[in-house]
Amino acid sequence: MSVREFVVLGTASQVPTRHRNHNGYLLRWDGEGILFDPGEGTQRQMLRAGVAAHDINRICVTHFHGDHSLGLAGVIQRINLDQVPHPVTAHYPASGQKFFDRLRYATAYRETVPLAEEPVSEDGPVAHGASYVLETRRLSHPVESFGYRITEPDGRRMVPEQLARHGIKGPDVGRIQREGRLGEVTLEDVSEPRPGQRFAFVMDTRLCPGAEELAEGCDMLVIESTFLDEDERLATDHGHLTAGQAARVARDAGVRHLVLTHFSQRYTDPAEFERQARAAGFEGELTVAADLMRVPLPKRG
Numbered sequence: 001m002s003v004r005e006f007v008v009l010g011t012a013s014q015v016p017t018r019h020r021n022h023n024g025y026l027l028r029w030d031g032e033g034i035l036f037d038p039g040e041g042t043q044r045q046m047l048r049a050g051v052a053a054h055d056i057n058r059i060c061v062t063h064f065h066g067d068h069s070l071g072l073a074g075v076i077q078r079i080n081l082d083q084v085p086h087p088v089t090a091h092y093p094a095s096g097q098k099f100f101d102r103l104r105y106a107t108a109y110r111e112t113v114p115l116a117e118e119p120v121s122e123d124g125p126v127a128h129g130a131s132y133v134l135e136t137r138r139l140s141h142p143v144e145s146f147g148y149r150i151t152e153p154d155g156r157r158m159v160p161e162q163l164a165r166h167g168i169k170g171p172d173v174g175r176i177q178r179e180g181r182l183g184e185v186t187l188e189d190v191s192e193p194r195p196g197q198r199f200a201f202v203m204d205t206r207l208c209p210g211a212e213e214l215a216e217g218c219d220m221l222v223i224e225s226t227f228l229d230e231d232e233r234l235a236t237d238h239g240h241l242t243a244g245q246a247a248r249v250a251r252d253a254g255v256r257h258l259v260l261t262h263f264s265q266r267y268t269d270p271a272e273f274e275r276q277a278r279a280a281g282f283e284g285e286l287t288v289a290a291d292l293m294r295v296p297l298p299k300r301g
Contacts, residue, residue, distance in 0.1 A: 002030040004197065004297040006222065006259065008289045009038075009045035013226045013240075013262045014067055021045050021291050022067045023262060025222065027199065029150065030131055032057040035075065036148070036201050042071030043078055049292050053082040058127070058134070061092035062203040063145035064099040073106040080112045087114040091126055091134070093144045094119035120146050123210070132196075137214050139205035141239040147203065147214045152196030162190040197300055203262060206239050207249070215253035219298045222289075223249065224262035229276050247277035250284070256298045258282055261289035 009024030016022050022039025026046075033055035035042075046052070056079060061069050069092075079088055092100050097119060104115070120126055120136050127134040132150045139145040158173065166185045168176060176182040176190065200214040202223040215221045225247075226240040235242050241249075243260060250258040260273050267273075270288045277286055287295055 003028050004030065006199075006220065006295040006297065007049055007051060008261065008291060008293040008295070009042055009049055009051070011261045011263060011289045011291055012039075012067065013224070013264050015265060016041065017265050019291070020263065020265075022071065023203070024071060025201070025261075026051050026055065027150070027201075028055070029129070029199075032129055034058045034060060034134075034150070036060050037062055037068040037203060038071035038075045039067045040070040043074040045291065046075075049294075053078045054084050056084070056088055057086065057129075059088065059090045059092075060134075060148050060201070061090070061096075061100075062139070062147060062201070063093060063141060063143050064096035065143065065204065068203060069099065069103060072100070072103040076104055076115065077107070077109045079115070080109055083112045087116060089116040089118055089127065091118050091120055091136075091148075093146055094121040095144045137210035138208075139202065139210045140208035141204045141206070145204055147201060147205070147210060149198065149200045149214045149218075151198050154196045155194045156187065156191040157194040158191050166190055194300060197297060199297065202249075204239055205241065206236055207241065207245055211241075211249055212253060215249050215255055218253065218255045219300075220257045220259060220295075221250050221253070221255040222259040222261060225260040225273055225277075226262050226264050228267060228272060243273040243276040244280040247280035247282040247286075251280065251282045255282075255284055257285040257287070257295075259287045259289055259295060 005028045007026040010021030012020035021041045023037045024042035025036040027034045125135045136146040180187045198218040200218045200221045223246045225243040227235040227242045229242045229244040
């Protein structure tokens with residue numbers, strides 16, 4: 001049975017707090033694990049969340065501010081120490097190659113695992129997994145930043161009533177799925193379209209077309225909401241979003257489940273982020289992220 005869930009390792013912006021670690025997130029997608037923005041302390045948070053180095057197949061870094069990347073050194077060394085039995089691929093802004101190199105080789109260690117470097121320099125698809133396409137869009141932040149989106153190809157769902165009407169059952173169900181036709185009956189006669197799942201990860205950014213494009217039609221959108229709405233000018237000046245802005249992006253994009261994260265230390269009441277997101281008109285499922293939280297992706301539409 002496939003597992004698709006979002007594991008929150010850390011939710012703080014800029015600096016950790018008593019209750020929030022630096023950023024770090026793992027998306028479990030069927031048999032793969034995609035680690036996003038491993039900030040300082042990610043290796044420790046992985047241990048607390050029950051995430052092993054063996055769970056990581058890809059590392060996706062949005063940009064090279066410390067709270068999104070300082071954990072790379074420890075995570076990469078742990079992947080090698082544990083001798084992860086599969087290759088790992090790293091995606092990150094190409095303009096930050098010197099920072100990636102410094103973090104990858106921050107100290108001496110023995111390399112035992114192939115780590116493929118696939119830097120990102122433009123919008124578009126960057127990788128194809130067994131059941132998804134990984135693509136990027138440029139965001140608006142003081143340093144170059146990219147958001148990521150995972151899209152499952154559309155499929156078809158069998159309709160029991162139509163199968164029964166055409167007398168198709170047992171092994172013939174699998175046969176018509178594989179071959180597309182059984183006698184005079186086509187796959188379209190006994191099935192209906194099933195949209196593939198969509199997941200987007202949008203970190204440090206102002207409002208911009210890239211964030212809107214990544215969010216469009218997503219089943220789950222994980223998005224920064226560093227500030228509350230009363231500090232919108234501060235958010236814009238520093239290249240961030242408020243809770244209300246993030247919620248409006250999700251609302252306008254038709255997002256099913258919105259996950260807010262990356263909170264400034266100046267705020268102490270998480271409920272205020274939810275209140276402002278609802279006031280902005282988002283009516284779907286809403287999660288204000290907390291460290292070590294596990295959030296299942298919505299069932300396919």
